[in-house]
Amino acid sequence: MLLLNHLWIILALPLAGAAINGLLGKRWPQSTVNSVAIGSVVLSFLAAAETVREFLGLAAAQIPFIGNYFTWMVAGEATPHPFRVDFALQVDQLTVVMLLVVTFVGMLIHIYSTGYMAHEGGYYRFFSYLNLFMFFMLTLVMGANLIVMFVGWEGVGLCSYLLIGFWFLKKSAADAGKKAFIVTRIGDFGFTVGILLVFATFGTVAFGEIFSQVADKPVDVLTTICLLLFAGAIGKSAQLPLYVWLPDAMEGPTPVSALIHAATMVTAGVYMVARMNPLFSRAPAAMLVVAIVGAVTAFYSATIGLVQTDIKKVLAYSTVSQLGYMFLACGVGAYSAGIFHLMTHAFFKGLLFLAAGSVIHAMGGEQDMMKMGGLRKKIPATYWTMFIATLAIAGIPGFAGFFSKDAILEAAYSGPYANLLLWGLGVAGAGLTSFYMFRLIFLTFFGEPRYDEHAVHVHESTKNMTIPLMVLAFLSIFGGWFAAPKLVGGIDYFEKFVAPVFAAYAPASGAVSPVATEVPASPAMDLLHALTGWPVIVGVLGLLVAWWFYIKRPDTPKRLAQSVHGLYTLLLNKYYVDEIYAALIVRPLLWISTNVLWHVVDEGLIDGTVNGTATVARGSGAQARKLQSGNTRSYAAWVILGAVGFTAILFGLLGVAR
Amino acid sequence: MGTQGYLLTVITFLPLFSVGAVLLLRSDDQIWIRRIALAASLAEFAVSLLLLRGFDSANPEYQFVERHAWIGESIQYHLGVDGISLFLVLLTTFLTPIAILCSWESIHENVKGFFVALLLIETAMIGVFVSLDLFLFFVFWELTLIPMYFMIGMWGHDRRIYAAVKFILYTMFGSILMLVAIVWLYGKAGTFDFPDILALMQSGQLVFPPTTELLMFGAFFLAFAIKVPLFPLHTWLPDAHTEAPTAGSVILAGVMLKLGTYGILRFCLPLFPEAAHRMAQPIAVLAIIGIVYGALVATVQTDLKRLVAYTSVSHLGFVVLGIFAFNTVAIQGAIFQMLSHGVSTGALFLGVGMLYDRRHTFEIKQYGGLATPMPVLMSFFLFISLSSLALPPLNGFVGEFLILIGTFQTHHAWASWASSGAVLSAIYLLWAYQRVALGEVTVEKNKTLPDASTRERIILATVAVAILFLGIASPLFTRRMEVSVNNVLEQTSGSRNASRPVVAPTAPGVAATIPHRALPAVAELQVRP
Numbered sequence A: 001m002l003l004l005n006h007l008w009i010i011l012a013l014p015l016a017g018a019a020i021n022g023l024l025g026k027r028w029p030q031s032t033v034n035s036v037a038i039g040s041v042v043l044s045f046l047a048a049a050e051t052v053r054e055f056l057g058l059a060a061a062q063i064p065f066i067g068n069y070f071t072w073m074v075a076g077e078a079t080p081h082p083f084r085v086d087f088a089l090q091v092d093q094l095t096v097v098m099l100l101v102v103t104f105v106g107m108l109i110h111i112y113s114t115g116y117m118a119h120e121g122g123y124y125r126f127f128s129y130l131n132l133f134m135f136f137m138l139t140l141v142m143g144a145n146l147i148v149m150f151v152g153w154e155g156v157g158l159c160s161y162l163l164i165g166f167w168f169l170k171k172s173a174a175d176a177g178k179k180a181f182i183v184t185r186i187g188d189f190g191f192t193v194g195i196l197l198v199f200a201t202f203g204t205v206a207f208g209e210i211f212s213q214v215a216d217k218p219v220d221v222l223t224t225i226c227l228l229l230f231a232g233a234i235g236k237s238a239q240l241p242l243y244v245w246l247p248d249a250m251e252g253p254t255p256v257s258a259l260i261h262a263a264t265m266v267t268a269g270v271y272m273v274a275r276m277n278p279l280f281s282r283a284p285a286a287m288l289v290v291a292i293v294g295a296v297t298a299f300y301s302a303t304i305g306l307v308q309t310d311i312k313k314v315l316a317y318s319t320v321s322q323l324g325y326m327f328l329a330c331g332v333g334a335y336s337a338g339i340f341h342l343m344t345h346a347f348f349k350g351l352l353f354l355a356a357g358s359v360i361h362a363m364g365g366e367q368d369m370m371k372m373g374g375l376r377k378k379i380p381a382t383y384w385t386m387f388i389a390t391l392a393i394a395g396i397p398g399f400a401g402f403f404s405k406d407a408i409l410e411a412a413y414s415g416p417y418a419n420l421l422l423w424g425l426g427v428a429g430a431g432l433t434s435f436y437m438f439r440l441i442f443l444t445f446f447g448e449p450r451y452d453e454h455a456v457h458v459h460e461s462t463k464n465m466t467i468p469l470m471v472l473a474f475l476s477i478f479g480g481w482f483a484a485p486k487l488v489g490g491i492d493y494f495e496k497f498v499a500p501v502f503a504a505y506a507p508a509s510g511a512v513s514p515v516a517t518e519v520p521a522s523p524a525m526d527l528l529h530a531l532t533g534w535p536v537i538v539g540v541l542g543l544l545v546a547w548w549f550y551i552k553r554p555d556t557p558k559r560l561a562q563s564v565h566g567l568y569t570l571l572l573n574k575y576y577v578d579e580i581y582a583a584l585i586v587r588p589l590l591w592i593s594t595n596v597l598w599h600v601v602d603e604g605l606i607d608g609t610v611n612g613t614a615t616v617a618r619g620s621g622a623q624a625r626k627l628q629s630g631n632t633r634s635y636a637a638w639v640i641l642g643a644v645g646f647t648a649i650l651f652g653l654l655g656v657a658r
Numbered sequence B: 001m002g003t004q005g006y007l008l009t010v011i012t013f014l015p016l017f018s019v020g021a022v023l024l025l026r027s028d029d030q031i032w033i034r035r036i037a038l039a040a041s042l043a044e045f046a047v048s049l050l051l052l053r054g055f056d057s058a059n060p061e062y063q064f065v066e067r068h069a070w071i072g073e074s075i076q077y078h079l080g081v082d083g084i085s086l087f088l089v090l091l092t093t094f095l096t097p098i099a100i101l102c103s104w105e106s107i108h109e110n111v112k113g114f115f116v117a118l119l120l121i122e123t124a125m126i127g128v129f130v131s132l133d134l135f136l137f138f139v140f141w142e143l144t145l146i147p148m149y150f151m152i153g154m155w156g157h158d159r160r161i162y163a164a165v166k167f168i169l170y171t172m173f174g175s176i177l178m179l180v181a182i183v184w185l186y187g188k189a190g191t192f193d194f195p196d197i198l199a200l201m202q203s204g205q206l207v208f209p210p211t212t213e214l215l216m217f218g219a220f221f222l223a224f225a226i227k228v229p230l231f232p233l234h235t236w237l238p239d240a241h242t243e244a245p246t247a248g249s250v251i252l253a254g255v256m257l258k259l260g261t262y263g264i265l266r267f268c269l270p271l272f273p274e275a276a277h278r279m280a281q282p283i284a285v286l287a288i289i290g291i292v293y294g295a296l297v298a299t300v301q302t303d304l305k306r307l308v309a310y311t312s313v314s315h316l317g318f319v320v321l322g323i324f325a326f327n328t329v330a331i332q333g334a335i336f337q338m339l340s341h342g343v344s345t346g347a348l349f350l351g352v353g354m355l356y357d358r359r360h361t362f363e364i365k366q367y368g369g370l371a372t373p374m375p376v377l378m379s380f381f382l383f384i385s386l387s388s389l390a391l392p393p394l395n396g397f398v399g400e401f402l403i404l405i406g407t408f409q410t411h412h413a414w415a416s417w418a419s420s421g422a423v424l425s426a427i428y429l430l431w432a433y434q435r436v437a438l439g440e441v442t443v444e445k446n447k448t449l450p451d452a453s454t455r456e457r458i459i460l461a462t463v464a465v466a467i468l469f470l471g472i473a474s475p476l477f478t479r480r481m482e483v484s485v486n487n488v489l490e491q492t493s494g495s496r497n498a499s500r501p502v503v504a505p506t507a508p509g510v511a512a513t514i515p516h517r518a519l520p521a522v523a524e525l526q527v528r529p
Helices: A008-027 A030-056 A093-116 A123-142 A146-164 A171-202 A207-216 A219-236 A245-251 A254-263 A265-275 A284-305 A311-331 A335-362 A380-393 A400-414 A420-445 A463-478 A481-488 A493-503 A523-531 A534-552 A556-563 A565-572 A574-627 A631-654 B007-024 B030-054 B085-102 B111-130 B134-155 B160-189 B194-202 B210-227 B236-243 B246-271 B273-299 B304-323 B328-359 B375-388 B395-410 B412-437 B444-448 B454-472 B474-498 B516-524
Strands: A065-075 A083-091 B063-071 B075-081
Touching (some): A008 A030, A008 A123, A030 A093, A030 A123, A065 A146, A065 B328, A065 B395, A065 B474, A083 A093, A083 A123, A083 A146, A083 B395, A093 A254, A093 A265, A093 A493, A123 A146, A123 A254, A123 A265, A146 A171, A146 A219, A146 A245, A146 A254, A146 A265, A171 A207, A171 A219, A171 B395, A171 B412, A219 A265, A245 A254, A245 A311, A254 A265, A254 A311, A254 A335, A265 A335, A284 A311, A284 A420, A311 A400, A335 A380, A335 A400, A335 A493, A380 A400, A380 A420, A380 A463, A400 A463, A400 A481, A400 A534, A420 A534, A534 A556, A556 A565, A565 A574, A574 B273, B007 B063, B007 B075, B007 B085, B030 B111, B075 B085, B075 B111, B075 B134, B085 B111, B085 B328, B085 B454, B085 B474, B111 B134, B111 B246, B134 B160, B134 B194, B134 B246, B160 B194, B160 B210, B160 B236, B194 B246, B210 B246, B236 B246, B236 B304, B246 B273, B246 B304, B246 B328, B246 B474, B273 B304, B273 B474, B304 B328, B304 B395, B304 B412, B328 B375, B328 B395, B328 B474, B375 B395, B375 B412, B375 B454, B395 B412, B395 B454, B395 B474, B454 B474
Antiparallel strands (some): A065 A083
């Protein structure tokens, strides 16, 4: 019980790292900055691992295990509705998954960054922010109440802002950072009101205390709460209609894209919905909304991914799409499948970004896939690891993504909240995913080089970059195997592990757990069914089409683009959503603020009235000036006269003078 | 009400006493004038901390009370603090040394007069917070205006005369109405003593007919609302803030605006409870308009100092909203927000002032890319902006959130509308920060600007620590407020009941069961004593 009783240590380590590097790192050589940054995260991972080991020894009644450290906010203690927030951390099965994913993937990406950022200015600043991010992300997943979670939630948003705008000399980077913060804050508006309604309804913000009362509350209130909280998730996890910040966030250094905008922070919305599952499970209408938003986003952003040529933009839209799958899972009640996909996605998408970073590094900063090609032989470690990640995300049987995506689509097809339309969107999206990912692989690594081979000296990345790739590649294959026994009639170990979180407060009537209740006809049939299901078929189909388009008949894409020119342009311009938002919201708001509120209301109406009064006063003052000339004294005289006058009028009016 | 020495008198008049010391120095001895002023203000802060040691947070009565006859029988020298005024006094004594330190190098003309004015303002502001006699209160209230008028008018920027006159006329207008109301109250109660007047109301000996009460409430409220400033009475503020020297803006935003919200909470609510409840809805609507309006207008400002000035309209809207939610949590949040806004917005003005010291302009266009030549100053600027945009766990979040969560208990819609302020504050602050700090340096002169000096680092680090401390250790503050806040709420509902002796002459508890909507009609029938 060494660490379980001191959960704060897991957070304090990266916070200390951030503070030390932030305050002192400027004068230090890179190696010292590295030791502090990597050291704190490695220790944090080890602390998390030890915590998990101790956690596994706990009895079910001790879970969630809560550590309460200090009272952070308190008001109205003596009133019937006291408001009190403790800085409390908790560990349960869901936290364990998040804790390990965040610290382990975070650790790998820290190591990778020592190679990727080696030649950048502001090295210490970068690692200080990255450590600070770890602190807030861990706060988010370990918080034992909504407010501590919100602290982490806003904190990761801050770090995202700082890291997207890391190269702040570039206007596009500064713009993107600001956009990310503001757009997610629009969602947080909903989150905030949701928290207010939670407190008004339950009289507490602590998870356990909320969940234990959930059965007595009316469905419409729960639905409202869920929809408000989900608004926060839409912003943070970049879903329709607030996804617009994530593609722009690719302005940040690639390790940041991998850690924050793929593996961890953007999944916070999914985590939050899963965390609040006792509420969502009792609000079917809200769940339907979650499922619809997830499925539509999954399909929608996959279509944009089809035509992007910037390697990171493809991955960004892919992330939006994959997050959509996670929400689809939550929306159809398959929370564990959603979290499972969150985990495997952290592995393979983290890997895809890191590998893309390695490609960009090798190409001397080039991100346009049209200017790559044939890199397979030159950077083999990057190629192979990225290829594995692609197989994983495409849902090719045996790889991690296959198990998690299959579980989601299965729940959408036959689970308690099954919805064939949403399932169809999911399957279609899976096909598109496979296509755009293999398109990326073929354009980058196959064919003839489309860059000046004399100008660009393609080189494989250093060990500190390739080893994290390999570790993640390993996990992109085997990270999904927890669920593998299920294919032959056995148990999905992942689901079994996290089940208590989703079963503890589940409504008695509805089956929330996505566990297929019917006994399979035979293990072999089950396996066959899974391997020949639609997700696999479309995955392979996507691969084949991409192969046809980009290897076999490389002129096909161009011809297709010409024949469906309108659609192609629409996709290339991302449905013009940014332009629409600018025209409908941003510009009118600025125009009204400037030309109506400021110039008309403030300067015209209000000041006009004030100055008008002043003009009248000045007019009469001009008369008075003939009698009296000193202006300070005349002000004073007027003030006294006015006071006497007012007093006289009021007293006369009220007749209250004694 | 036990008397605990003369601590409040010392705290109130120590700055005035130091004015004497400063006056003894030769006018051209600028160094010693500064040093004495700073030493005096630091000593003042240290002495004011003694309040914390002796303060009993479980005691609902005023503490450190001093009461002596002053002018005749009815005007008394009556001082005291409770959980509401305690921290506002500390905020004043905390910000004054900072205001002095930030004027160290930027004030060259009539240095003596400047620091005299600053110390006079400190005495006057503390006097406002600790006065329990309405006449004494009014004297201090008016006393804050004169040195501030001169500070803006003499040491201000280009349009300082216009701004100073606008400031004084706007506030004088409100003050006069309040004076009338105070005199009227005296006429009714026979005393200027605030606790005595409340006691008369509690016992039913002093009853206001509803229309009269509403008028009197209006007279007080208008004076305070101008000071806050509540939309649409705010247009003096951007001018005054922008034209004032940095120290003036820090004091204006940091403390002076709170004289208004403090006045509302201290006087308007308990003295005129019925009217306060009747006017709560329209006032809350104005507060919410102010939150959104102030933020939107701030967004599009081209002058950095004006931008910061407008944020006050937005942030003080939260405070007013919290007060009129009539809910312990919301009012605690409102008081906390007063402190928090004082530190954060004061700090924003400090940052803006430091830029002005270097470039003598507030135009945002003249800046850009400053993070390159001055990383330290810009890091502080970002940190302060984050606190102002209510990023948890910093101070701004605690205040806003307590207000929201308290207000939401009674008024879902009010709190929900107000929540949008958090989105808007992120927009105007981050956009402003980007235009000032990020990107390439666009103006040649800015490339060689020096980063924060040691003096500036001390100032900024001090406020940064305060921001973090307020944010993380908020219970140290809110717990000391609660009893007093409940006391005010009780007075605000209790004296309402007492004003209906027909139903229950001396038992407010029984009367509390009657819905207050029926009250005006009943009270109309009262015969005035």
